[in-house]
Amino acid sequence: MKNIIQKDSMKTRKSIRTYTGEKISAIDKEKIINYLNNDENLVGINGNKIKIQFIEIGENISGSIGTYGIIKNAPAFLIVTSKNSRDIMLDCGYVFERFLLYLEQNGLGTCWLGGTFNRKKLNKDIKLSSGEIIPIISPVGYSSKKSSLSNKMIRTFAKSDSRINFDELFFNENFNHNIKDPDIREALEMLRLAPSASNKQPWRVLIDANGDAHFFIKRAPNYSGEKLGYDIQWLDIGISIAHYEIAFGCREFIVNASKIDNVPDSLEYVITAKK
Template structure:
């Protein structure tokens, strides 16, 4: 069993998958995970609904197409998260979805956070939403293909998928005028590095962490990217990143 930090380091966005169905064993493990209520509860007690949808099984019988605009190739399934659209629920949603994605990573499966590059109307044909519920994000699921296509490589470059902001731009000591570096003693270096390399929409990394003078309190703040808060999808995308 890998440590959570090993899994976080291993995780990356996968956009091209093998044309190979998920094994029964992997399907069973996924179902067991999402059916366990404990796995769907956020840090503050909100329950997130998780739905597994196979790409070759849908109402039309023609294979699920949700308009990923060629960005995702050969997905074998999708997992969608459903939750009431409130500000606090977006934070809870991000926690539950990322925890699940790390579980899938540990199984050797590929995933990719999708928030704005799929057609919600098409997906709504497959999932019955309760009043007030939305689908903020989904992930494709499949076995990663070693070689990506030109379009997928271009997407990784466009969103700077392999780049992350340095420590001095994310973490601060005492106040936001004192950027922090790894060399400072008494801080949680490894957990902070896991925060730094985490995924975010368009790789904007909108989180900032302020550490108290005695290094015992770590406060998370949201530094908004212009035009992200008022996105046309009707929910606060960057709260999910937080």
């Protein structure tokens, strides 16, 4: 059985960039290892199994992981390795976010890192099979109460504490109508809190008359993330789907673009979550 993720973890999670430096306790290490040993936790909605390695600094890796001074005193890292396709990126986002929320509910801090780590060095330290990339890593450890200057700068730069207005993200039956139902609004707030690369929040969701939720991607024009060689915003969509699933308890996803009329040009259909 998949591990249960509590809704509250979506409310309390924030990117943690400064840690106490304390090693991961034996109990927490066991939780991490057990989670990663359960295949059900590693398979995304497209059926791809995502590989996640748990690496302790000074134990199974020599030296540190270069994060350009952005991550301070992290005792360990999680490294995601995968093949490079959109379907797989969506599953990476989904699987890894569920894991990070599980860690959050167990008192461990994390931070998605797609850009600010030394990928070249890590590509040498981690054995990659042919066609594999490292789309994402995350530090893991105990959050320091003190936030470093670089963390504050990144939060300001990425406007990490703000989110796009609810009514610009979520729509009822067509793209001109807002969602009125307070219960649906409350559940979608959980999706709005999801982390995204540079806090771009590329997801848009239309709930139709049957209550099915149609996910679209709104790409940021000229986004620097495009230079990474993989579709980082597709990870964001996987993250938003994980939040949606936890908030609504939905388990069935289908791809059927034909059902929705008058989709704005700036949006691309991704997937539908059945009620």
